[in-house]
Amino acid sequence: VTPEMKGFLLLSIIKMLVVFTVIMVGVALLTLMERKVSAWMQNRRGPNRVGPAGLLQPAADGLKNILKEETLPGQASRWLFILAPAMSFVPALLLFAVIPFAAPLPVDFDFSLGPLGQFVHHGLMPMVVADLPIGFLFVLAISSMGVYGIALAGWASNSKYALLGGLRAAAQMVSYEVPMGLSLIPVLLLSGNVSLSAIIRDQQMSLWYVLPLFLSFFIFLVSGFAETNRLPFDLPEAESELIAGYHTEYSAMKFSFFFIAEYSNVVTVCAMVTTLFFGGWDIPFTHWDETGGVLQSIATAGFFFVKVMFWIFFVMWIRWTLPRFRYDQLMSLGWKVLLPLSLAYIMVVCVAIYVVEHVLGLTDPILEGLSLFALSVVVSILVFGVLDRGVFVRGSGRQRRPLNAPARRAPAVT
Amino acid sequence: MAIGVKVLARPSRDVSYVRATLKGMALTFKHMFEKKVTMQYPEERSTDAEHGGGQWSLAPRWRGTHRMLTDEQGRSKCVACGLCPQICPANCIKLVPGEDEEGHRYPLIYEIDEFRCIFCGYCQEVCPEEAIHVGVHYENSEYSRGRFVYDLERLSSQTHAVSTLWDPTDPKGE
Numbered sequence: 001v002t003p004e005m006k007g008f009l010l011l012s013i014i015k016m017l018v019v020f021t022v023i024m025v026g027v028a029l030l031t032l033m034e035r036k037v038s039a040w041m042q043n044r045r046g047p048n049r050v051g052p053a054g055l056l057q058p059a060a061d062g063l064k065n066i067l068k069e070e071t072l073p074g075q076a077s078r079w080l081f082i083l084a085p086a087m088s089f090v091p092a093l094l095l096f097a098v099i100p101f102a103a104p105l106p107v108d109f110d111f112s113l114g115p116l117g118q119f120v121h122h123g124l125m126p127m128v129v130a131d132l133p134i135g136f137l138f139v140l141a142i143s144s145m146g147v148y149g150i151a152l153a154g155w156a157s158n159s160k161y162a163l164l165g166g167l168r169a170a171a172q173m174v175s176y177e178v179p180m181g182l183s184l185i186p187v188l189l190l191s192g193n194v195s196l197s198a199i200i201r202d203q204q205m206s207l208w209y210v211l212p213l214f215l216s217f218f219i220f221l222v223s224g225f226a227e228t229n230r231l232p233f234d235l236p237e238a239e240s241e242l243i244a245g246y247h248t249e250y251s252a253m254k255f256s257f258f259f260i261a262e263y264s265n266v267v268t269v270c271a272m273v274t275t276l277f278f279g280g281w282d283i284p285f286t287h288w289d290e291t292g293g294v295l296q297s298i299a300t301a302g303f304f305f306v307k308v309m310f311w312i313f314f315v316m317w318i319r320w321t322l323p324r325f326r327y328d329q330l331m332s333l334g335w336k337v338l339l340p341l342s343l344a345y346i347m348v349v350c351v352a353i354y355v356v357e358h359v360l361g362l363t364d365p366i367l368e369g370l371s372l373f374a375l376s377v378v379v380s381i382l383v384f385g386v387l388d389r390g391v392f393v394r395g396s397g398r399q400r401r402p403l404n405a406p407a408r409r410a411p412a413v414t
Numbered sequence: 415m416a417i418g419v420k421v422l423a424r425p426s427r428d429v430s431y432v433r434a435t436l437k438g439m440a441l442t443f444k445h446m447f448e449k450k451v452t453m454q455y456p457e458e459r460s461t462d463a464e465h466g467g468g469q470w471s472l473a474p475r476w477r478g479t480h481r482m483l484t485d486e487q488g489r490s491k492c493v494a495c496g497l498c499p500q501i502c503p504a505n506c507i508k509l510v511p512g513e514d515e516e517g518h519r520y521p522l523i524y525e526i527d528e529f530r531c532i533f534c535g536y537c538q539e540v541c542p543e544e545a546i547h548v549g550v551h552y553e554n555s556e557y558s559r560g561r562f563v564y565d566l567e568r569l570s571s572q573t574h575a576v577s578t579l580w581d582p583t584d585p586k587g588e
Contacts, residue, residue: 040446388432
């Protein structure tokens, strides 16, 4: 074990602790934010009794949840029932490990620590817990594991509602996994790399990918909502239909874990949207932030935070605006709209990139981005024009007439 | 569908999903900056004119905990006629009549169990002396259950406004 490796290990542990703490505290505060935002949107005030402006409400909630009784349904599958919250909680947190949240920070130290020996680090430290070269595939792989926790929770509870919720979650999350993955192929085509750091670097050099790849962004966002089971797609929970869906039988801290998992998933999806389509920690219209430095790291971390917070707010905004999809609409949106759309869009982007690079011969990344942006505007107008008509999401009853119904005739006019 | 559910063709020309979503989002966003309608209860009280009482007030017809009105000498107006326990649908009024040496009837015991009371207001309606009233009042917390049986002294010493009840000749209270 060389001193450099020990230095790397030390820094990694510090980054892990910092990111974990920030996410956990952030998630706690997000529950408050959700309640505040929902209150404001309904002309209410929201929690404002515990601490200044209700800021300590999450602490009170946490304390309550720790002190409450842990119930275990009599016929439940005991170990899976206990395991399920952890299984949905872990992937949610794991995902954040590969998301770069600031410009690289220069760290130089060289010290020895008694029996542990020498710790050395020189140069730039990437501000990401694990700067995986396959970051992007890691995200797709881990995000699909979240469904196990939810499906298991539904099954292990031995309750009708929980089982239905679990089934719905399994079908929904597996369905939306597909368009989610496919919607990211254009990003790969454009950046030519699967490492998230490289994708951010590419966006710094050209445009933020939301402009040239707006449809990808849209599909990713919608699938992200479905993956996190947030409101227009909260069918696994579906309060009005399934009581609380897959976590009906859970109480106290085990329930809290599902809650934390949901919010950490929201944070992760928002961070992914930011990273893949909004330049990550990039500060737009300036190249000052791209050289590493302490000030740059702080500024870019702040900017990353602002972008992620905007998307978190957006998620909440959607939640308190749209009602829940019906189940068949959800499925038809996933399989009949988003999947063909993302496949077609891959073709369009492939052809466009070929044309731009080899026929038109544009090599400047900004010019290339702009020409793709022009295409994306046209395609988006077409797609949203069709989507707006509701051709795909219409009611299920339209195609069929009752078996013994009389032949179609003009309504009697009196 | 075997049971012959009537299936209506949905309108396909004038539907909108994307525009409708954007419109809804604009609406919810606008609401974030509107005036909050929540009354901050312990600080603002609807019965308290100084703290938003003008803005948030109970209806004058509100039927809350009872009040016994008194005459100039401080005696209760009740003549122990027995109509209120008679009409009370919840049977929550306990009345033991008494008579003084001049032949005036008065209640020896007059107790209302506010837990049994359903606040229908019949006692006020039926009272020939306008003695017992339901009140415009709702803050009734106590530390023991026994305290909810209001005796005559307690009923007489309360000062909150009395309900106007519903007037059939003026159904909208104008």
